[in-house]
Amino acid sequence: MVIEEYLQPGxxxxxxxxxxxATNQRLIHYTPRSKSLTFREFGYPHVNTIxxxxxxxxxxxxxxxxxxxxxxxAGVGSPFQVGVAVLGVAAMSMGLxxxxxxxxxxxxxxxxxxxxxxxxxxxxxxxxxxSAVQHAMLPPVERVxxxxxxxxxxxHSGAIPRSVLLVPADRPEQVRTALSSAADVVCLDMTxxxxxxxxxxxxxxxxxxxxAAASSSKGVWARIGVDSxxxxxxxxxxxxxxxxxxxxxxxxxxxxIEETLSSLEEERKLLQQVxxxxxxxxxxxxxxxxxxxxxxxxxNATVVGAHDLLETPETTALRPSYPDPVYMQGRITAxxxxxxxxxxxxxxxxxxxxxxxxxxxxxxxxxxAQAAKASxxxxxxxxxxxxxxxxxxCNTAFPGxxxxxxxxxxPPPLPAMWQPVVPSYFEVKPEQAAVTSTxxxxxxxxxxxxxxxxxxxxxxxxxxxxxxxxxxxxxSAKWRPVVPSDFKRAxxxxxxx
Amino acid sequence: xxxxxxSMLFTPANVxxxxxxxxxxxxxxxxxxxEDSVAPEEKQTAREMVQDAIPLAARGGAEVAVRINADxxxxxxxxxxxxxxxxxxxxxAETQEQIAALDALLTRLExxxxxxxxSVEIMPMIETAIGVQNAYxxxxxxxxxxxxxxxxxxxxxxxxGASFDALQTHDxxxxxxxxxxxxxxxxxxxxxxxxxxxxxATIADYGDIEALERSIRASWLAGCRSTFCIHPRQVAAAxxxxxxxxxxxxxxxxxxxxxxxxxxxxxxxxVLYGMVxxxxxxxxxxxxxxxxxxxxAKEASKASRRAxxxxxxxxxxx
Numbered sequence: 001m002v003i004e005e006y007l008q009p010g011x012x013x014x015x016x017x018x019x020x021x022a023t024n025q026r027l028i029h030y031t032p033r034s035k036s037l038t039f040r041e042f043g044y045p046h047v048n049t050i051x052x053x054x055x056x057x058x059x060x061x062x063x064x065x066x067x068x069x070x071x072x073x074a075g076v077g078s079p080f081q082v083g084v085a086v087l088g089v090a091a092m093s094m095g096l097x098x099x100x101x102x103x104x105x106x107x108x109x110x111x112x113x114x115x116x117x118x119x120x121x122x123x124x125x126x127x128x129x130x131s132a133v134q135h136a137m138l139p140p141v142e143r144v145x146x147x148x149x150x151x152x153x154x155x156h157s158g159a160i161p162r163s164v165l166l167v168p169a170d171r172p173e174q175v176r177t178a179l180s181s182a183a184d185v186v187c188l189d190m191t192x193x194x195x196x197x198x199x200x201x202x203x204x205x206x207x208x209x210x211x212a213a214a215s216s217s218k219g220v221w222a223r224i225g226v227d228s229x230x231x232x233x234x235x236x237x238x239x240x241x242x243x244x245x246x247x248x249x250x251x252x253x254x255x256x257i258e259e260t261l262s263s264l265e266e267e268r269k270l271l272q273q274v275x276x277x278x279x280x281x282x283x284x285x286x287x288x289x290x291x292x293x294x295x296x297x298x299x300n301a302t303v304v305g306a307h308d309l310l311e312t313p314e315t316t317a318l319r320p321s322y323p324d325p326v327y328m329q330g331r332i333t334a335x336x337x338x339x340x341x342x343x344x345x346x347x348x349x350x351x352x353x354x355x356x357x358x359x360x361x362x363x364x365x366x367x368x369a370q371a372a373k374a375s376x377x378x379x380x381x382x383x384x385x386x387x388x389x390x391x392x393x394c395n396t397a398f399p400g401x402x403x404x405x406x407x408x409x410x411p412p413p414l415p416a417m418w419q420p421v422v423p424s425y426f427e428v429k430p431e432q433a434a435v436t437s438t439x440x441x442x443x444x445x446x447x448x449x450x451x452x453x454x455x456x457x458x459x460x461x462x463x464x465x466x467x468x469x470x471x472x473x474x475x476s477a478k479w480r481p482v483v484p485s486d487f488k489r490a491x492x493x494x495x496x497x
Numbered sequence: 498x499x500x501x502x503x504s505m506l507f508t509p510a511n512v513x514x515x516x517x518x519x520x521x522x523x524x525x526x527x528x529x530x531x532e533d534s535v536a537p538e539e540k541q542t543a544r545e546m547v548q549d550a551i552p553l554a555a556r557g558g559a560e561v562a563v564r565i566n567a568d569x570x571x572x573x574x575x576x577x578x579x580x581x582x583x584x585x586x587x588x589x590a591e592t593q594e595q596i597a598a599l600d601a602l603l604t605r606l607e608x609x610x611x612x613x614x615x616s617v618e619i620m621p622m623i624e625t626a627i628g629v630q631n632a633y634x635x636x637x638x639x640x641x642x643x644x645x646x647x648x649x650x651x652x653x654x655x656x657x658g659a660s661f662d663a664l665q666t667h668d669x670x671x672x673x674x675x676x677x678x679x680x681x682x683x684x685x686x687x688x689x690x691x692x693x694x695x696x697x698a699t700i701a702d703y704g705d706i707e708a709l710e711r712s713i714r715a716s717w718l719a720g721c722r723s724t725f726c727i728h729p730r731q732v733a734a735a736x737x738x739x740x741x742x743x744x745x746x747x748x749x750x751x752x753x754x755x756x757x758x759x760x761x762x763x764x765x766x767x768v769l770y771g772m773v774x775x776x777x778x779x780x781x782x783x784x785x786x787x788x789x790x791x792x793x794a795k796e797a798s799k800a801s802r803r804a805x806x807x808x809x810x811x812x813x814x815x
Contacts (some may be wrong), residue, residue, distance in 0.1 A: 168765065191774055195765045283682030287633065324668070324693070327675025355771030 015103045017129040056099040064091025106393035131193040161185040168193035169202035185219040203235035214240020237264040243275040249285035254295035275300040289335030345380035373398035502723040504735035509534040516550045520557025522729040527554040538579035544576035551581040558802035578606040593638035624649030629673040644687035646749030668693035692719035713738040723749040741789040749782035753771040785812040
């Protein structure tokens with residue numbers, strides 16, 4: 001079957017290069033084989049038009065013009081000179097009429113145009129065509145230079161999703177479905193959900209999927225491999241990506257990811273920093289949980305197995321775990337809280353997609369809801385799942401980020417007899433009181449948002465403790481518990497009125 | 498070949514009758530004890546007997562280890578480190594310096610006594626609060642430590658001021674168990690020890706055979722690979738239950754088949770009973786199959802050695 005048979009009505013191929021075809025609607029990666037074929041598509045968000053533009057070949061024209069001019073300057077006499085002049089004119093005509101073809105890609109902005117010469121397209125790798133389109137989708141230079149520095153990670157990635165839907169990055173149809181689901185974040189899985197022979201395809205497609213997701217209302221993350229993190233990051237760090245999920249198990253690994261992310265962000269002019277989501281998959285990671293999560297300010301969440309869907313009171317004794325799950329949960333919760341990183345729970349990732357009913361029975365909705373609720377009770381604030389059916393339960397059970405509280409006003413003062421008794425060591429100092437009284441909204445939200453409204457940045461971190469500065473291997477003095485020297489309440493009322 | 502060390506039976510080194518007959522109980526490792534099962538006045542006798550006890554204890558095809566005293570490490574090692582010994586069990590391990598010193602001592606003795614360098618393992622037992630606190634440092638202190646996670650439950654409960662009997666109803670050692678287990682896994686060591694289950698199933702209280710088997714089964718499912726025993730009944734339970742069951746092996750074979758088919762079809766995972774069978778599960782399945790085969794081989798080797806001894810005893814020495 002030829003590629004034309006796959007085109008939609010009104011769709012036509014504008015250019016092709018190796019096995020990548022640019023149509024006026026999408027890029028298609030099409031490889032027919034004797035028994036099967038590979039057909040992948042890349043959408044064009046932020047690309048308005050893509051068309052073929054013929055252009056005169058300037059070098060040939062200049063050459064022809066020079067030859068003609070020289071023969072004319074020598075004076076018209078011999079037939080040889082006439083012949084030379086005719087040749088020059090012919091070369092000029094060839095340059096004009098048989099010029100090169102260019103693929104012109106126009107982005108969102110007026111000046112956002114890229115042209116790519118197709119003269120030797122057939123010899124080029126399909127990746128080049130993709131890079132040309134990728135280049136067209138980078139933000140215009142003006143926008144980048146106006147932004148003084150990239151926004152800090154906290155301002156962007158503080159958004160805590162209630163539900164993260166994992167989809168294989170080499171299945172664009174599933175990505176498209178996920179983008180129309182109710183999940184807060186779509187996470188492109190470039191590792192375990194992709195067969196090893198398809199990883200390169202997944203990398204090729206990541207750009208199209210990231211940009212498509214960025215133009216939707218979803219956040220987009222990518223789950224990358226520990227051994228292939230450089231290739232995976234190179235493939236997926238494009239404007240729109242807000243987080244990468246990686247099974248990092250040490251401070252060094254997190255720092256390496258951070259460095260690679262920084263250089264890619266700079267190279268590709270990303271406006272926002274990409275956050276790091278650490279998946280705790282190995283015992284070594286759990287052992288060093290606090291240090292690993294505090295290794296970089298970019299670490300904005302950790303993913304860990306949440307309440308086991310298969311676990312019921314009857315089966316708990318049959319599925320023992322060593323170390324004890326209570327110990328493990330305590331260690332992870334304490335480490336994550338100390339590092340100021342919220343926990344997102346994996347939900348039902350042992351069960352194959354489409355087999356929930358087979359494994360859990362007809363009460364699958366109830367079981368999902370119970371598991372999400374139990375995970376919420378355990379301190380998780382979001383759920384990551386491979387089951388679209390579980391998204392609704394996650395959205396219900398987890399707090400995620402709350403709607404903005406713009407109109408919140410301090411309540412009127414209570415009568416003196418109803419004033420709450422505040423221990424002296426909790427009392428607000430006068431200078432803090434002054435700052436608080438001028439803040440119009442919820443004070444704790446202001447510094448996290450960098451002055452932006454919650455709708456713009458979704459930065460509220462409801463359960464996370466403040467992040468430790470730097471890489472705290474030992475607790476700094478200000479993190480020591482405050483023990484009042486005197487438990488007696490101050491006799492003089494110093495509470496601000 | 499995968500080490501199979503399901504049951505590690507303590508035998509007092511000073512009672513020759515016990516050492517001679519220990520092969521009948523068929524443990525995977527015989528631990529010649531110089532510590533708790535030897536009275537203080539008998540310690541010197543035990544040290545003198547331990548060199549001859551090593552080949553006797555190994556007769557039934559078991560490996561032989563020795564448990565030394567934490568306060569007489571040098572004397573005990575001088576007496577016990579001889580060819581044929583596979584490991585030294587160090588009770589009341591508390592610091593990494595202790596392990597480093599023992600490592601250096603073993604290195605010297607191995608050289609002096611023409612033993613392969615690094616052949617004697619160290620198996621630390623965590624029996625004090627300080628040991629729990631330093632668990633990771635202890636386990637990481639020497640390359641000779643290849644398995645870790647054993648708690649001396651009786652001594653540890655005493656050191657923590659907890660009740661040993663209370664272990665029958667709830668796990669008063671949940672935190673130490675978690676700490677040593679996680680340290681062991683984080684360092685990629687084989688996990689020894691026991692998961693907690695209710696009932697009379699501690700090392701010292703094994704009266705309820707059902708509770709004992711349940712406890713050892715739970716330990717296997719939780720990932721533990723060996724346990725100390727003080728009674729033959731515990732050895733039999735450990736040899737039977739601290740290994741993949743027939744149904745587990747059948748399930749592993751099926752999972753491997755499903756994954757191989759999926760891999761051939763270029764799918765990232767296969768599906769078995771609705772569950773994902775990915776590369777990780779496939780590797781676990783391979784491990785289960787391999788370990789079951791290793792356990793069978795160990796049993797066969799011990800059975801043939803036992804048959805030889807029985808024939809020898811029946812017919813007299815050849």
